[in-house]
Amino acid sequence: MSPRPADPAVRGRLVEAAARILAGEGPHALTARRLAGEAGTSTMAVYTYFGGMEEVRGAVRKEGFARLAADLDATPTSDDPVADLVAAGRAYLSNGLANPHLYRAMFLEKPIDDAAAPEGEAAFQRLVEAVRRCMDAGRFDPVDPMGLLGWSVQLWTMRHGLVSLAIAGLLPLEHVPLHFADMSTRLFVGYGDSREAARRSVEQGMR
Structure with missing residues (x-):
């Protein structure tokens, strides 16, 4: 009798359950027995899909980044690179707020390896290229590679900070887009854009 083929739905439930456990209780709580119980399956199923808990944790992070990539891919591109930068930021915020357990595993838990x-x-790098596009279009001042990297880190820090505060319950969800729009405008002006152009692009990107 041939073995039953692996079911992607079961693997998905295990990843989601692992993300919830990691977010709520930390790595010490993630055991095969606990994971199987949370996912409604057997411990045998855990080892059918994963070699152990380290592999499970790596799969959680990979799933989080895969969903983020899909959301960014779905963000349309326009002839306004600054508006597109804002739209990508909105996609990042929405992804993190919609997947708080995965987000914690991606960014708020120390990875066990570089899986x-x-x-x-x-x-x-998507963010770096988006900032470079704004610079190439003449909206942001020209800077050297370290300057480009620095601006990208600043923008990522803004996005990450807003998501982290919101999922921790320290910032009301309805305040996230308000702060994001305001901070984006101020940063863009600091990067060399005119205040009026930055305001228009932020409004477009927030739609």
């Missing part, structure tokens, strides 16, 4: 490092680096 998701390529995915995380790819996500950050």
